[in-house]
Structure formats: C-alpha cells, structure tokens
Amino acid sequence: MLDPTEDARRAMLASGQPLDDLAQEIIQDKPTWTTEELSRDFVVLGFLAPFVHVKRKSDGAEGSMEFTHSPRVYFGFQPK
Numbered sequence: 001m002l003d004p005t006e007d008a009r010r011a012m013l014a015s016g017q018p019l020d021d022l023a024q025e026i027i028q029d030k031p032t033w034t035t036e037e038l039s040r041d042f043v044v045l046g047f048l049a050p051f052v053h054v055k056r057k058s059d060g061a062e063g064s065m066e067f068t069h070s071p072r073v074y075f076g077f078q079p080k
Contacts, residue, residue, distance in 0.1 A: 018050040025075045033074040
C-alpha cells in the first residue's frame, strides 16, 4: 500500500522538524505527554512517524499528535 505522506514525513524527520515543533509547544506552554502519560490519557490507534493517531479517553475525541523519538515526547493534540 502506498502512503502519499511518506516523503513529507521522512523529510520532517530528516530535518529535525519535530524537535523544532516541540520547542514551540514548550515556549507556548502547551501540554506535552511522556509515553506513560500518553497511555494514561489516550488510546493509541496507529503510528506514522512523526505522528500518532489517538483517541482521548476522557471524551472519546479522536485526533493526531506529533512526537519526537529522543527524548520521546508527544505533543500538539489536534482533534479531528
């Protein structure tokens, strides 16, 4: 199965964009999650690095988040 987002996602990873995006989230004091916190608050439905498809446990809202590999931090929840 072809993934039309693969080239763009690979370019994001190669350029270090997820770390830049994380820095902006931290500067703006937006929430971030560790792996343990993500498991507490969300059900993971799928990964396509640097994105993860999740369902928020509190209200069932589905959406996506970005994540960094090292350190592993999830951030930028965007509901559908």
